[in-house]
Amino acid sequence: MKNLLALNIPDIHLSLKKGDIQVQTLLDEAYEKIERNSLNTFITLFKEDSYNKAKKLQKRIKKEKDIDILTGIPIAVKDNICVEGHSTTCGSRMLCNFTSPYSATVVKRLEDRGVVIIGKTNLDEFAMGSSTETSFYTSTKNPHNSEYVPGGSSGGSAAAVAALEAVAALGSDTGGSIRQPASFCGVFGLKPTYGRVSRYGLVAFASSLDCIGPITHNAVDSAIIMEAIAGFDPMDSTSLPEDVPQYYYELTKGMENIRIGVVRGKLMESVEQDVRDAMGEFTDGVKFTGIQLEDVDIAGFDVCIPVYYIIATSEASSNLARYDGIRYGWVGEDKYNALREMYEVRRNEGFGEEVKRRIMLGTFSLRAGYKDKYYDKAIKTRQKIRTDFEEILKRVDAVILPTSPTLPFKIGEKITDPISMYMSDLCTVSASLAGLPAISIPAGYRNGLPVGVQLVGRRLEEGTLLKIAYFIERTGLIETNKK
Amino acid sequence: MDLKKEVKNISELANIKIPVDKIEKFADEFGRILAYMDTISTIAQYKASDTKRAEHYTPLRKDKARIDYKPVRPSEGRYYRVPKVI
Numbered sequence: 001m002k003n004l005l006a007l008n009i010p011d012i013h014l015s016l017k018k019g020d021i022q023v024q025t026l027l028d029e030a031y032e033k034i035e036r037n038s039l040n041t042f043i044t045l046f047k048e049d050s051y052n053k054a055k056k057l058q059k060r061i062k063k064e065k066d067i068d069i070l071t072g073i074p075i076a077v078k079d080n081i082c083v084e085g086h087s088t089t090c091g092s093r094m095l096c097n098f099t100s101p102y103s104a105t106v107v108k109r110l111e112d113r114g115v116v117i118i119g120k121t122n123l124d125e126f127a128m129g130s131s132t133e134t135s136f137y138t139s140t141k142n143p144h145n146s147e148y149v150p151g152g153s154s155g156g157s158a159a160a161v162a163a164l165e166a167v168a169a170l171g172s173d174t175g176g177s178i179r180q181p182a183s184f185c186g187v188f189g190l191k192p193t194y195g196r197v198s199r200y201g202l203v204a205f206a207s208s209l210d211c212i213g214p215i216t217h218n219a220v221d222s223a224i225i226m227e228a229i230a231g232f233d234p235m236d237s238t239s240l241p242e243d244v245p246q247y248y249y250e251l252t253k254g255m256e257n258i259r260i261g262v263v264r265g266k267l268m269e270s271v272e273q274d275v276r277d278a279m280g281e282f283t284d285g286v287k288f289t290g291i292q293l294e295d296v297d298i299a300g301f302d303v304c305i306p307v308y309y310i311i312a313t314s315e316a317s318s319n320l321a322r323y324d325g326i327r328y329g330w331v332g333e334d335k336y337n338a339l340r341e342m343y344e345v346r347r348n349e350g351f352g353e354e355v356k357r358r359i360m361l362g363t364f365s366l367r368a369g370y371k372d373k374y375y376d377k378a379i380k381t382r383q384k385i386r387t388d389f390e391e392i393l394k395r396v397d398a399v400i401l402p403t404s405p406t407l408p409f410k411i412g413e414k415i416t417d418p419i420s421m422y423m424s425d426l427c428t429v430s431a432s433l434a435g436l437p438a439i440s441i442p443a444g445y446r447n448g449l450p451v452g453v454q455l456v457g458r459r460l461e462e463g464t465l466l467k468i469a470y471f472i473e474r475t476g477l478i479e480t481n482k483k
Numbered sequence: 484m485d486l487k488k489e490v491k492n493i494s495e496l497a498n499i500k501i502p503v504d505k506i507e508k509f510a511d512e513f514g515r516i517l518a519y520m521d522t523i524s525t526i527a528q529y530k531a532s533d534t535k536r537a538e539h540y541t542p543l544r545k546d547k548a549r550i551d552y553k554p555v556r557p558s559e560g561r562y563y564r565v566p567k568v569i
Contacts, residue, residue: 234544306523309516317497324498344500356499357509360490361516363497374523381526418512419519 004029005074005164009221012167013069016061023054023061023072023116026167030074030118033165039146040138041160043079043089045119050074053116060114070228071114076160076169079120080127081212082201083107090203091125091135091153094329094350104201105236106170106212106229113228118166121156125352126320127177127205129153130424133415134354141411142184144449148408151181151424157215158185162450168216168225172202174209175308176403176428179440182215183403183452186442188469189215190222193460194435195240197226198233206315207238209308209432219470222439223247226462245463251470258468260286260455261296261396270301270426271405278451279402282443286400289475291468296392296399298430300385305422307385308429310365310378317362323350357418386434393436393458398468402427403440403452427454437462441469486510 004012004026015021027050034042057072077083080090082100084107089095107117124134132140132155140155142148143163150159154171158181161169171178173191182189190213197212204210214225227247233239262283268276287293323329325346332349336342351359365374392399405426414421431438436459440452457465487510494501494509501509558564 300526303523303526306520310520310523321498340498341500343498344494347498348500348502351499356497356501357512357516359497359499360493360509360513361520363493364489364517365520367493367496374520377523377526381523419515422519 002029003164005033005167006217008218009069009073009167009224012073013067013071016072017067019062023058024051026072026074027051027054027116027118030165033163034119034160037143037163037165039141039143039150039159039163041121041140041156041163041165042076042119043091043122043135043137043156044087046083046086046117050116050118057114057116068113069224070110073115073167074118075110075115075225076119076121076157076166077107077117078123078154078157078169078171080123080172080203080205081107081170082203083117083120086120088120088203089137090127091123091137092351092355093136094323096136096330098328100201102201104212105198105233107201109229110225121154121160121169123156124153125355126203126316127153127172127174128316128354128358130176130180130421131409131411131414132156132181133411134352136352139411142408142449144186144408147410148449149184149411151184151404151408153177153181154189154215155181155184158182158187158189161185161187161215161217168214168221170212170229171215172205173211173213173432174206174312175425175432178211178213178215179403179428179438179452179454180424182440183442183454184408184450186445186450186452187215187217188219188222188442189213189440190226190462190465191431191438192226192230192462193240193437195238196230196437196460196462198231198236198239200233200235204319206312207319208315209312219441219466219473220248220251222469223251223466226466230462240460242460247463247466250463251467253467255467255471257292258398258464259292259294259396260468261392261399262293263298263399263401264295265297267298267301267401267427271402272407274407274446275402275405275451278443278446279453282453283400285475286472289472291471294396296396298392298399299388300381301426301430303381304385304429304433305426307378307381308425308433309361309422310374311382311433313358313362314365314375315362317359317366320351320355320359323347325350354418382433385430389430389434389436389456390459397461397464398455398457401454401456403454404428407446407451408449431456435459437465439465439469441472486514489513
């Protein structure tokens with residue numbers, strides 16, 4: 001079997017246009033790989049719908065001269081993003097019977113451009129986790145070694161891309177859920193500036209942090225997908241009105257005078273030796289390309305995790321209050337005598353342990369008498385983290401740091417220890433709290449497992465991050481996906 | 484803080500019934516998480532100038548007046564028929 005899904009989007013587009021391949025061939029390859037790999041990357045497959053759409057698109061490709069670059073490209077979508085008429089489970093028993101009444105703006109924008117959605121990928125329940133093990137349905141395996149987790153919460157999306165089951169995938173990132181799995185699976189994962197991509201149709205976890213972004217094999221595909229999904233949406237009140245740059249067209253422009261800050265200090269002491277070594281080798285390589293590097297130290301890294309978890313769980317406790325088993329959710333057997341008891345029973349049965357833990361932590365942080373000590377303080381500290389980060393980004397165009405403090409860990413290794421799992425977010429939460437764009441790019445392998453490094457950029461400057469990623473990729477510093 | 488009592492109280496506020504046999508496990512984990520979250524109390528209180536709000540836009544649509552009043556009288560016996568909204 002040819003590895004057509006390993007090609008980048010412009011190459012697939014060219015082959016489709018020339019008639020060398022057909023949209024159906026791409027789908028055949030995707031579904032065959034999904035079945036053969038058995039990595040549990042998907043919760044739902046859209047076989048019937050996607051082949052029907054492929055037929056129509058193939059006719060259009062034959063008839064029309066100028067087809068969109070995204071026409072016929074098979075893409076996977078994380079199962080917390082709505083696709084009209086299909087289920088959106090969020091990896092939870094709570095939403096096992098839920099059918100999306102409308103499509104998310106990102107899905108609509110991609111489908112309008114001719115993308116074929118092949119299915120919905122596995123995730124940690126309600127995107128709460130760093131290993132895709134808290135999903136009610138199944139645990140996804142890392143394509144590089146099936147005993148290891150693919151990261152999370154967009155583990156299904158990242159693993160599907162790494163295992164060449166899709167050309168690209170959409171993920172969502174609240175505290176690192178696109179970047180960390182991208183790092184664990186050896187692919188590219190971009191978390192845009194908060195508000196750059198519409199959240200309409202994304203099931204809310206923490207509304208002030210949630211972002212949708214692409215997971216891809218390379219920087220070119222990230223640029224093309226970002227360009228398609230970004231931009232103002234009247235359906236999302238936090239959507240930013242600024243124009244979207246031509247990310248793809250601008251990839252090769254203006255790499256002169258780029259300065260990158262390399263994070264040193266306390267944070268680097270908290271990451272594993274293997275990750276430190278990989279990051280060291282990577283930055284040495286970057287230096288060799290002529291990019292100017294300088295050391296930076298980001299203060300307050302040690303408090304980012306508590307600040308993030310207090311804010312994220314507080315927002316989650318409010319967002320997930322809607323799942324009461326009446327308007328949405330798991331119904332189960334009639335085991336109650338009163339309305340209140342019914343809510344309590346249904347929510348206990350519908351939610352998994354991690355989700356319950358987070359709802360309760362959020363309820364605690366917002367509770368009268370404790371709010372000043374936890375939530376209010378976390379909000380103030382978040383502003384400080386943001387201003388500190390922005391201050392550093394006045395001197396440099398981007399900051400480079402590891403994506404994850406550890407290499408991928410084994411399935412089951414951390415699932416019983418919530419704090420150790422929360423620490424997986426050590427390097428990613430600061431960009432989330434600051435609302436800044438960040439991309440995880442592959443930085444080689446250690447013990448056969450991928451390592452990623454992360455670039456954090458200025459507000460709305462995803463283009464600069466993509467440009468740097470593309471430049472570094474062309475220098476051969478990035479080891480290509482071994483799958 | 485009596486953690487078991489605390490877990491019971493919070494679970495009531497959160498509308499989640501934690502089974503009795505799981506309360507101890509939840510309380511234990513909760514205690515460890517809270518001890519970690521308490522590192523936030525080591526942070527100095529920031530001055531107001533450090534914590535200025537980021538720019539935020541809320542795009543609003545323009546208000547359009549829609550005046551189509553008609554005298555309202557019960558249309559079906561004692562009941563009013565209201566326009567269908569969904």
